[in-house]
Amino acid sequence: MIANRPGRIRRLASMRGLVRETTLVPQELVMPLFVKEGLRRDWAIPSMPGQFQHSLDGLLKEARRCRKAGVGAVMLFGIPARKHISGSGAFSETGIIPRALRRLKKEFPDLLLVADVCLCAYTRSGHCGLHVKNRLDKDATLAALARTALLYARSGADVVAPSDMMDGRVARIRDLLNAKGFSDTAILSYAVKYASAYYGPFRQAAENTPQSGDRRGYQMDPPNTDEALREAAADIEEGADLLLVKPALSYLDIVFRIKQDLVFPTGVYNVSGEYAMVKAAAAQGWINEKNTVLENLVSMKRAGADFIVSYWARCASDWLREGAY
Ligand code: PBG
Ligand code: ZN
Numbered sequence: 001m002i003a004n005r006p007g008r009i010r011r012l013a014s015m016r017g018l019v020r021e022t023t024l025v026p027q028e029l030v031m032p033l034f035v036k037e038g039l040r041r042d043w044a045i046p047s048m049p050g051q052f053q054h055s056l057d058g059l060l061k062e063a064r065r066c067r068k069a070g071v072g073a074v075m076l077f078g079i080p081a082r083k084h085i086s087g088s089g090a091f092s093e094t095g096i097i098p099r100a101l102r103r104l105k106k107e108f109p110d111l112l113l114v115a116d117v118c119l120c121a122y123t124r125s126g127h128c129g130l131h132v133k134n135r136l137d138k139d140a141t142l143a144a145l146a147r148t149a150l151l152y153a154r155s156g157a158d159v160v161a162p163s164d165m166m167d168g169r170v171a172r173i174r175d176l177l178n179a180k181g182f183s184d185t186a187i188l189s190y191a192v193k194y195a196s197a198y199y200g201p202f203r204q205a206a207e208n209t210p211q212s213g214d215r216r217g218y219q220m221d222p223p224n225t226d227e228a229l230r231e232a233a234a235d236i237e238e239g240a241d242l243l244l245v246k247p248a249l250s251y252l253d254i255v256f257r258i259k260q261d262l263v264f265p266t267g268v269y270n271v272s273g274e275y276a277m278v279k280a281a282a283a284q285g286w287i288n289e290k291n292t293v294l295e296n297l298v299s300m301k302r303a304g305a306d307f308i309v310s311y312w313a314r315c316a317s318d319w320l321r322e323g324a325y
Helices: 013-019 056-069 096-107 138-155 169-179 197-206 226-238 249-262 272-283 289-303 313-321
Strands: 029-036 052-054 073-079 113-117 159-162 186-193 242-246 266-270 307-310
Touching: 029 056, 029 096, 029 313, 052 056, 056 073, 056 096, 056 313, 073 096, 073 197, 096 113, 096 138, 113 138, 138 159, 138 169, 159 169, 169 186, 169 226, 186 226, 186 249, 197 272, 226 242, 226 249, 242 249, 249 266, 249 289, 266 289, 272 289, 289 307, 289 313, 307 313
Parallel strands: 029 052, 029 073, 029 307, 073 113, 113 159, 159 186, 186 242, 242 266, 266 307
Antiparallel strands: none
């Protein structure tokens, strides 16, 4: 007879529950939402089934559902009606994000609001920074990003989330926020963002496709790990409160290493391509959506993520409340 039988603790659901090491709860899920200026009704995004470019009213409705489901936060992406070379729509007082933030804050004072801060949806070039004669104008870019972050903080964002990958932007944003009386506004830095093919479907959602070239000049090279640690450490130094690793599934080794080495609040972004793949397979009946999604999400937690930005945040929260895990 063998004395050691690992299977003994797997036989009953109650026993599995007793020894489960990793948990998944709605509170650590963040729901990304798109809101487009001038829309009269929600528009279904073809590359991301179940996701929408929302009108302002549609956004409020969806936010109400998210709050009811118990998600930890919503994260807003704006799409302007018109783009400008200078990306100035990003920091216009009457822009779609400031308007959305003001309404959400008023309607749902207890819902945590995160605002993505970037220029790519607002520039004609579709790039995250401002380019003059094909070269990045670093000063103009940092000034525009900081101005945008301040406006979003003023409009009601609890957290501003720069996703541009420009060096030094966390420090610039922190300085300006502090100088203007917003020292309590948190910064969620997309510190570790890889130049990934998994962002494909998002381009249709955010209308931010680069008009020339790609983002490899500022997003990270997928084969690298050490660089991720340097990026994360630099952003902590500059004043980031929360870090984000993006994409999630192919980069869980990075999350693990950051949590081990830096011991800092870190989330992952379960991106559009990761969403689209599961949706497509599920639509064919090749995979069970709910089980696959929950397994994916729990694997992110197991790797060390404290929170997860995911297009499934609301759905998964409902599944979890129904007792899925
Ligand atoms: C760019 C940005 C990207 C995403 C969010 N903001 C990447 C990109 O377009 O290069 C991707 C999110 C997703 O794929 O779900 N600021
Ligand atoms: Zn961008």
